[in-house]
Each structure stands twice: as C-alpha cells, then as structure tokens.
Amino acid sequence: MSRKIRYGMVGGGRGAFIGGVHRIAAAIDQQIELVCGAFSSDPERSKASGADLYLPASRCYGTFQEMIKAEAKLPEGERMDFVSIVTPNHMHFPPAKMALENGFHVLSDKPATLNLAEAKKLADIVKKTGQLYGLTHNYTGYPLVKEARELIAAGKLGKIRKVVVEYPQGWLATRIEASGQKQAAWRTDPKRSGAAGCIGDIGTHAENLAEYITGLKIEELAADLTSFVKGRKLDDDGNVLLRFKGGAKGVLHSSQISVGEENNLNIRVYGEIGGLEWHQRDPNTMFLKWADQPQQIYRTGLGYLSAAAKGATRTPPAHPEGYLEAFANVYKNFARRIRAVQAGTKLAKNDAALDYPKIEDGVRGMAFIEAVVKSSKKNAAWTKLDV
Secondary structure, X not given: OOOOEEEEEEOOOOOOOHHHHHHHHHHOOOOEEEEEEEOOOOHHHHHHHHHXXXXXXXXXXXXXXXXXXXXXXXXXXXXXXXXXXXXXXXHOHHHHHHHHHOOOEEEEOOOOOOOHXXXXXXXXXXXXXXXXXXXXXXXXXOHHXXXXXXXXXXXXXXXXXXXXXXXXXXXXXXOHHHHOOHHHXXXXXXXXXXXXXXXXXXXXXXXXXXXXXXXXXXEEEEEEEEOOOOOOOOXXXXXXXXXXXXOOEEEEEEEOOOOOOOOOOEXXXXXXXXXXXXXXXXXXXXXXXXXXXXXXXXXXXXXXXXXXXXXXXXXXXXXXXXXXXXXXXXXXXXXXXXXXXXXXXXOOOOOHHHOOOXXXXXXXXXXXXXXXXXXXXXXXXXXXXXX
16 A cells, blocks of 8 residues: 555644644654544534644544545545544544444544443444444653563563552642633543543553553552642542453552652653663663662663664664653554455554554453542452453
8 A cells, every 4th residue: 555544633622732742652663644534522612723734624523523524425536545533522422333333443532431431332343343442541652651661571670579660740739620721621520531640641551551561451449539729529549459361460650749849750660670661751761670780771762672672763773762652662663453454464463553542452451540539438458350
C-alpha cells in the first residue's frame, strides 16, 4: 500500500491539550495523516476546530456519529483507516463501539472506558469485529522502558521480587476545578472521569508501566484513596500494595496533591540478582544495580541496547528524546499493524508492529481502577482484580 494511513479524530478541538499531542505524535514518522474529525461535542466548535487544522469543510463533522457514518460511505481509497479517540473518559466507549462495528480500527486515549463493564463489552466487540484496538499508554514507547522489559524477560535480574512504581503530580493541590480550569474540571467529575480521579488518570499509567516492564500481572491489591482537597468528589491521592502472579510484591502510589511535583513517573524493579531504576524526568537514562559489581548506566541511542530499544529510538545519543517520541512509537507500531492487516501479512510474534497496548491492557486497567476503589471503601482490604 503506497500511501499514508489515514485517521479521523474524535475530540481534541480548540482548547484541548491531548488532541494536539496525538496529532504531533501521529505525524512524527510521516506514515499517518489526519483526514477528518469530530473535534467537539459542540458541532460548530467541532467544525471550526477542523478548519483550524486546514481540513476540507466536507470532512469536518458535527458529531462522531456523523463522521463514522459518512466515512463508511466513502470509497476505500478515500475513507479513514482508523479513529483516534481523545475525549474525556465517559466518551471513550461510544465512538469506539460505533467505529469498530462500522469497520474502522480504533486507537484510544486511556483509560479504555468509563468503567469495567464497558471495557469488557468493548473487548467482546473487538473480538467479534476483528478490528484492531490500541490504547495510548504512551510511556511504554520510551526506548529504555523497552530495554528494561527486554532485560527482565531475558532473566538478567533473576526472578522478580519487588516493584516500586510512582506517579506524583502537584497540579491539583488546590481546588482549581472550581475556577473553570477545563482539564481539572472533567478529571474531578465522576460523570466524566469515572469512579476514580487520580488513580484513573495517572495511577493506571503506573499500573500499566509495572506490568509492561516486568511482564507480571497484578492479581490482588490493598488500596487507600484520599480526597485531600475539600469539596473534591474524587480521589487526589492513592497508595496501593500489590501482589503479582508468581509471588512478586509491589508498591504503587499516585498523587496529584504532591506539591512541587510535575510528572515524576518512575519505577524500580528488584530481582534476585539485580535491580533497575528509570525516571520519566530523565528518560534517556536507566540504572542497573548489582550486589557484586558497580552500578551500570544505560543511555538511549547507544549500540549496546536491544533491537527493541534501538527500534524505538530516533535521535543520536545525547539528543533529548521524550514524551512526544514515546507517544509516536505507539502510533507508529499501530500504523504498521494496520498496514500488515491490509496487506494480509502475518507478523512474527516478536515483530515491533505488535508492540502497543491493546484491549486486554484496557480491561486490566479498568479492573485495576475498580479493585482500588473497592479496596479503599473496605479500609484497604485485599481485593482481586476482576479479569
């Protein structure tokens, strides 16, 4: 197929943050192009947002329903190939369902849906339709995150015993949602965010990162959620003990009231013979630790890294590579998978085109949120994930 992969966007119009991030990420490798969109729940705002992006007026739709129906009627050589969903959580499921059922692949912002019941229903739809579904847990796209995963899978650290993953922020230390701050408003609203606030917004990133790097699955947890800011309806701080299948134990904390913190996502993993540490604030550096030899420092872009890490790297050593490039790696692999499907090509199990978060990860994320909320309501009782 000698053309770019085409996509339509739902959400991400004027005033939105994440829509622009997705569009930049999709464009980095020049393999994907935006051809249409329904960018807002307000039809006029949606069309104006499309005009801002210089899309033809005929491809700027008032609603996602209108977009999907109209695109499905276009010739195969013109219509979009997939839908990118960048709305608040409560609007993830409806366009995903409709797109899949009308023959379009879906790449959605996380979490997958508003609740676990929707996520399980969506998994059934993905299976029934045979369409591709991806989830933008973008931190899995960093080269050294992939290197960490490769090292652990190869047994370099020995059997994993302990995982510590943290995602503190400080931007919700005061009740800024009351001032009309758009990003805060929907994230603290149960009707749009779901049963959890901080845990759903960034705690799921920590959960996904821990499972992606270690290859282990969380079986049960004990959680303590708090809404520190008076008048806030959802949690702004969460502390979770984890038990993984196979015996490893873990600690996860996410917070949006940790004053002075920006996006300090980090992870430490300890096995029987070694450990590793990675921080998103310095994503091009990873530390390996040993009991009987000096600490090692791994850096992005160098020749000793695995093929997985090299394949996710775009710049020579020491040139900063980060958030947008990691996001782009999810889009790149998803687009490659679409090309393979369209060409009828069967991919090897280790093909990089298969390395992106899928509906299974989305279901696990929603099961994690539900278990955390249940556990916290029962005074941190141990609670199994319903997957």
